[in-house]
Amino acid sequence: DELLDAPQNAAHYWKSTLAKVWLKNVASCGLVIVFLLLAAVAAFVAYQSISDFQRQAKHPAMSVSFKEVKSFEAPGIVLFPERAELLSCKHFYGTLPPLDHPGEPGPLACVIQEVYSEANMHDNVPWKRALVIRGPEAVLQHELLFLHFRLNQSQQDFSGINYLLFSSFDDFTHSNNGSAYLEKLMTSRTLWSFSGGFCTWVKLSLIRTPADDSRLDEFHQETNQEKYNQRREADQLTELFFVVFEWKDPFIQEVHHVVTASPWNVAAVLCGVFLALFKRQMT
Amino acid sequence: DELLDAPQNAAHYWKSTLAKVWLKNVASCGLVIVFLLLAAVAAFVAYQSISDFQRQAKHPAMSVSFKEVKSFEAPGIVLFPERAELLSCKHFYGTLPPLDHPGEPGPLACVIQEVYSEANMHDNVPWKRALVIRGPEAVLQHELLFLHFRLNQSQQDFSGINYLLFSSFDDFTHSNNGSAYLEKLMTSRTLWSFSGGFCTWVKLSLIRTPADDSRLDEFHQETNQEKYNQRREADQLTELFFVVFEWKDPFIQEVHHVVTASPWNVAAVLCGVFLALFKRQMT
């Protein structure tokens, strides 16, 4: 019986051995296929990560944060009054008191520099005389810079005084050539204006964009006009201008540009994939 | 011949064996070097990923989405009329009809609450009496809230009525102390004003920033002034004020701050690197 069983046992042994070998081959073959699939997916994903990174690097996302300050650096206010005359100029805190003598010269209690355009022959410098005034600083004490102008309106169609703003009055006073400083400002800044017959409230906000070497300051303005009540029987030819400059709130808006895709993240992904693929060769 | 070849075969055998061993050593040595290089790169990249993450976490990017609404929650409009008198107040839909009796009292068809400042002695509460009015809701029906004031202008230099806005009128009515509610508002909000002799159109937009525990609502305003034509031979001492509040469009601007760097991405990168390095020790 044993002898008869031997061939059967041998056949059985061979069968099971073959089955084992076959299974092992199939299994290892399957493992290799799965591994190759994963490696292909990894390569595809690595490619997509890189192209995604390139796309995101072109469009940095905006990041805006608000920085609270106790007082602002004094801004410079450049006024181009043309024929209008500056009657008075004063800093108030909190509220504006009633006017003392509207239309008559009063105290000039603020820091003013007069600048004359040197480039008279150029058409792109449309101003002759500019008044540069030191703006308000103390935002928490609600500092108001009040200016008062008078214009004999018989000469002009429209009663308006142009002005522009820059971020640092001290920067201007430390420059050697005030006229050149203003001409450079004029190329990049927009002119604003306020109307005669009104008190114009200009609320300033500062938007700062840190650039590579320096910083870029821009002003955002919100204005309110309040009509002036000419109570005295004044001659109709005289127009009065009132303007109040103040800070809107104690916040500087800081704009950063954030590249949302990190090159190191992409590098890490690639590194991980290579490490995994490479270790297969070693083991 | 065979005996003579034997030493040569042996020498050949040793040479090839030595060459194989040498090659194998060089290869494995090279593999180790490459592996160490990759590991060093991985460590460097992990370090950079972490510092990149720290930098991005400090500057969350701004994400703005526009949410369309069918109607807004009624905002509160706080007016500080001082000496001016509210003549009429009405909600219109679509367009403003011609005025019935400008300068004369009319219907007060809106929800008004009168609030008196309790803190008379404080200098930082410059108001005595405030009118809190329920603002427009139905943006799709183009709801307009029209207000009409009269001021005997002999007392003031400038004709202006101050106001401020807050996002929920119902929030105010449910508060127990209206005066305290307004005083708290005054500390954070900016005052706006509209001028006499004009119809001021105030178009409101709401900017909502979801904060941790609550939400932060801010108003953006766009104003237009239209001159009032005083057709009657009125006394020159009376100034009329007209103001229209409406929603600009049915969109709420929602501002989210997105931290662009995910800590889990960085963790995943580190985890992958450690897994790969660690498996080398095991095999």
Next chain:
Amino acid sequence: DELLDAPQNAAHYWKSTLAKVWLKNVASCGLVIVFLLLAAVAAFVAYQSISDFQRQAKHPAMSVSFKEVKSFEAPGIVLFPERAELLSCKHFYGTLPPLDHPGEPGPLACVIQEVYSEANMHDNVPWKRALVIRGPEAVLQHELLFLHFRLNQSQQDFSGINYLLFSSFDDFTHSNNGSAYLEKLMTSRTLWSFSGGFCTWVKLSLIRTPADDSRLDEFHQETNQEKYNQRREADQLTELFFVVFEWKDPFIQEVHHVVTASPWNVAAVLCGVFLALFKRQMT
């Protein structure tokens, strides 16, 4: 002596072998535990990466870039003058010259199309006649589009002329049905107005949001009013309107929405984790 030492050596041999086996088991056991821990961390991190990605995909970050242009595409300005009459219309470069004959008809030196509302019976089309004017293009030469209107004010309470802006005048002229084009614009745009008795300076900025199939153009406006000095003893019933349209600066603000989370980064992380775990099965 050697025979006596033999059992001691054997005991020593067994001890050291047992210690080695024990150490080896403990070490490999520890390795497995550490590996399982790392794998669990990897799975957790993969889960967090995916949920982080889902959260970020819902809130795309805003990316704003400024594109400098040499000249803008001519915008369209739609004016609804109602009873007011257009007296003159001219393009200037740089500055506005003094008025020739205010209140009297002058040259109409600009491209104007007159459009009449077809849908007279609909309430949601409140205009009968609209003037569509080709806006300024040459921002570097500081092009100004000056318009001058006259209104017999005896009919209206308030002196205001409504207008709206759209980004391409040529787009309008190439459309077959001007009236339908304007009615479609009215549904999405906000009406603006300028007041009589003033010169209104409208400084335009363009904000472009590239959408899927087309682009979305929006205008941002900054306005200044300057009072008109009526020098002639004109009849009090006539109101004059002056408006100047110009570009604020040669920059188009382009808004992109960047999904800060890259799906490929997340896929790469998952792929790396699976590669590492899978290789354990193979070795």
